[in-house]
Amino acid sequence: MKLCRGFVRLALGLMMLFALPAMAQATELEGVEADRYQGMINQLRCLVCQNQTIADSNAPLAQDLRDQVRTQIQSGRSDAEIIDYVTARYGDFVLYRPPFKRSTWLLWGGPFALLLGALAIAVSLMRRGRQRPVSAAVDPDRLRKLLDEESR
C-alpha cells in the first residue's frame, strides 16, 4: 500500500513537471492580453490539421503561429493587425470566421438561401393541401349501405 501511494505521488509529481511549460506559457500574458490571445488562437485554423484551431493543434506550424500571436500582442499590435498578418500569408482560409466578400458570399448566404427555399416549398405544399377539395360530401345513402353490409 505504501509503495502504491509512493507511485501515485511520483506519477503526480511527474505530471505536474510536464505541465509546467504549458503553465509558464499561459502566464506570460495577463488579463486582457491573455483573453485576446485565447480569443485569437481559437479563431485561427491550423492549416496542417485543418479541422483544428491553432489552439487545439500540436502541429509545429500551430506552435509557430501561437508564438507569433503572443509576441505580436506583447508588442502592442491590434487584433485586426494580427489577422492581417496571418491572412496575408495564409489567406482567408485560416479564419474560422471568414470576411463577407465576393468569394465567400455563397458560404455566408447559402444556408439562408436553402432555408428560404425550404420555407417556400413548405408554404406552397401547405397551400396546395388546403386548396385541394376535400370530399366533404359523404353520400349518406352509400355510407348506410356500407354500414349495413358490415353489420350483416
Next chain:
Amino acid sequence: MRVRYLAPIAVLIGLTVLFVFGLGHDPREVPSPLIGKPSPDFTLRVMGSDEPYQRSQLLGRPVLVNFFASWCAGCKVEHPLLMELSRRGVEIVGIDYKDTDAAARQWLDKHGNPYAKVIADVQGTAGLDWGVYGVPETFVLDAAGTIVYKQIGPMTEEAWITRIAPLMGAH
C-alpha cells in the same frame, strides 16, 4: 411529365455535379494569397556556412524556390524530378525548412543535390512569411521576384509540363 416529378431528378443531377467537383478538389491545397505578389523578404544564411543570403539574390531570372527538409517524406517523392530539372538547367534554390544543417547535408549526400544554393531556415521564419504549411512546397518566381505559381506538395511531371515550364520559359 409534370415538373413535380422532374424536380427531384434535377436536384439529384445538381448534387452529383457538386459531388464530382468536390472529388476533384483537394481541400488540403489552400490557395496562396501571395500569388501575383512580390516574394517576401528574408535574410538567411547558406546552409553549412555563415554566408548570408537575401531575397535580392533571387532576382534577375526566373527561379524555383523549393522548401524542403530531410525529415520530409514528400520531398523524397519529388526529389528525382528535381534532380532531372536541375540537369536540364533549371535553377532551383532550396530552403531547408526547420532542419539541421547536418541532417540536410547527409540527406543531400545520399539522394543528390539538385539545388543551386541551399538556404537554412532553421526556425521556419521564412517559411511562415512565405505561407508554407507543409513541405515540400515550391514557388515559381519570375525575374522581378514576383511569385507566379505555387506547387503545394511534391512537384509532379504534370505540374511541371502544364503549368510551371511555360511560366519559366523552359522546356
